[in-house]
Amino acid sequence: MTRMKPTSRRALLTGLSASLVAPALLLRVRAQAVPFIDYPFQLGVASGDPDARGFVIWTRLAPRPQQADRGLRPAPIAVRWEVAESPAFSRLVAEGEAIARPELGHSVHVTLDQLQPDRVYHYRFIAGGERSPVGRGRTLPLEGAAVAEVKIGVAGCQDWQSGYYTAFRHLAREAPHAIFHYGDYIYEYGPRASAFHPGLRETFATVRRHEGPEVMSLDDYRRRYSLIRSDLDLQAAHQAACFLCSYDDHEVVNNWVTDQVVRGESPPQVFRLRRAAAMQAWYEFMPVRIDAFPEAGTSGPWRSYRWGRLLDARLLNTRLYRSPQPCGDVFGSLCAEVRDPKAEVLGKAQEDWLVQGLTHQPSTWNALLQQVMMMNVDRARGEGRGINTDSWAGYLVPRDRLLQRLQGVPNLVVLTGDEHQHWAGEVRRSDADPASPARAVEFVTTSISSGSDGRGERSEHAAVLSRNPQVKYIRDERGYALMTVRPDGWQTDFRVVSTVRSVGGTLSTHASFRVLPGRAVLERL
Known part of the structure; x- marks a missing residue:
């Protein structure tokens, strides 16, 4: 895995990483005496x-998770960690101690860096005489290795109030190599008895409630x-596989970008305070490396x-x-701002890193793991x-520029979330002939729970498909x-659950698509 790490942060991050582990020996006696309630x-x-x-392996000490102090005193606590190839932990291959610091909500991030490539490992934590559940992770192969198969789960958009997370239980049973979480891990809203579905233009009763009002502060x-x-x-x-963690908008507030809330609920300098709190909480709860540590109120490096x-x-x-966003961020609108030559989506540094790395x-296969749809629908x-x-679609200049710069990259696949529906289609430049070869294929993964139970086929689907020949499935x-x-193909299986409005929804595969090397064409199986 390669990752963005600005040079200006190197000394800070190196020192911080060491401080999270090295003093643990000094706290061993204190940790053994911690009387967890x-x-x-x-x-x-x-x-x-x-x-x-x-x-990275992660946990968070929280005897009383919903209390502000988590049922703990505001003091550092040493936590032992163990790694083994067997879930029985008959022989440890790595072990050590880390510090759960109160400033970080007693979360623990340990970066393992002495394991063997392309191998499954099991890990656990011990504190105060208590053992954590056992987790499972898999290292990547060496960069030049010949690999026969990789399975990646894709999930996100998990509104607590809209439904149960049954799909995650089924995904865990797939035992994928990794899980790409595209974002909207939390939703910022307060408790709601009902919610409006903008796609269906209907209101539905919520299944369970958030605790507390709309989130604003770090607590x-x-x-x-x-x-x-x-x-x-x-x-x-989380116990089944390594997560590839991203965030989208609801980890902070709906549809934010840069340092702005589009409809102007807060001035930028005030919004940055809220964003800083949200970014710290995201870091504290995600199994991410130390270069994702929040600095100047932001987090979220890009990864390979x-x-x-x-x-x-x-x-x-x-x-x-x-x-x-252009056009006042009004869904379903269109204006000249979508062709703003100064618009950005990734920013220059990230776009250059992406293009240089892939070209x-x-x-054999090259994938963009990102948050919002790339098809111009x-x-x-x-x-x-x-x-x-x-x-x-609201940023056609940077979109078309990126597709042009990636012209020589073979077998490009875009993985996306956000839409609360499964989509599959082809990606072309905005001015391309619909009959011309596609530049990439895109698979958009539906929500875990957001939107509650869906209709399957909506009334507008037929019109969307007829107006957009690049879209093959919704x-x-x-x-x-x-x-x-x-090596001989990419297959996407769109899994669906029968309901999220009650526990125990059953799993099925509604559609499967295959892409062959050298052709950005979707073949439905």
């Missing part, structure tokens, strides 16, 4: 950000994440994960460096044309997607 690992464990030498965000992490289906997914010569997956950030040494329900202004149900990547 309840089980401290109620939020489970997680792993993430794998490379060929290891990955608010921490309690919201603690509520979400209390879900056992989500915990099962390489599975040998088979797959180069580039995790992008489409929120932090983006220009404000210098492309893999006409969303109008009547005459004229309208777009999703919070997608790449399905409004909750679930996730599984990507199976082999």
Whole structure:
């Protein structure tokens, strides 16, 4: 795994990483005497950000997760960690101690860096005589290795109030190599008895309620994440595989970009305070490396994960460096601002990193792991044309420029979330002939729970498909997607669950698509 780490941060991050581990020996006696008032690992464990030498393992001490102090005194606590190849931990391959610091909500991030490539490991934590659940992670292969198959789960948009996280339990059973979480891990809203579905233009009753009002402060965000992490289906997914963690908008507030809330609820200098609290909470709860540590109120470096010569997956950030949405961010509108030559989505540094990385040494398959749809889709329900202004369709100049710069990259696949529906289609420049070869294919994964139970086929789907020949598939149900990547083809299975309005929804595969090397064409299986 390669990652963005600005030179100006290197000394800070190196020192911080050492400080989180080195003093642990001084705290061993104190840690053994900690009288937890309840089980401290109620939020489970997680792993993430794998490379060929290891990955990050995470936990958070929280005997009382919804209390501001988590049922702990404001003091550092030493936590022992163990890694083994067997889930029975018959022989440890790595072990040590880390510090759960109160300034970081007693979260623990340990970066493992002495493991073997392309191998499954199990890990656990011990504190105060209590053991955590056992988690599972897998290292990446060496960069030049020949890899026969990679399976990646894709999931996100998990509104607590809209439904249960049943799909995560099913995804855990797939035992993927990794899980790309595209964002909207939490939603900022206060408790609601009902919610409006903008796609269906209907109101539905919520299934369960958020605790507390709309989140604003660091304590608010921490309690919201603690509520979400209390879900056992989500915990099962985190225990099953390394997460490739991203954020979208609701980790802060709906449709934010850069340092602005589009409709101007807060001036930028005030919004930056809220964003800083949200970013710290995101870091505290995600199994991410130390270069994601919040600095100046922001977090979220971009990443590259390489599975040998088979797959180069580039995790992008489409929120932090983006220009404000055009047309007042009115969904279904269209205006001249969509062709603003100064608009940005990735920002120059991230775009250059992406292009240089993929064009210098492309893999057999090359994937963009990002948040908002790249297909330029006409969303109008009547005459004229309208777009999703919070997608790449609202930023045609940087969109077309990126596609042009990636022209020589073979077998490009875009993985996206945000839409609360499964979509599959082809990506072309905005001025391209619809009959011309596509530049890439795009798979958009539906929500885990957001939007509650879907209709399956909506009334507008037929019109969207007829107006957009590049779109091959749409399905409004909750679930996730599984990507199976082999040298001779890429297969996407769109999984759906029968319901999220009650526990125990059953799993099925509604559609599967295959892409062959050298042809950006979708073949439905």
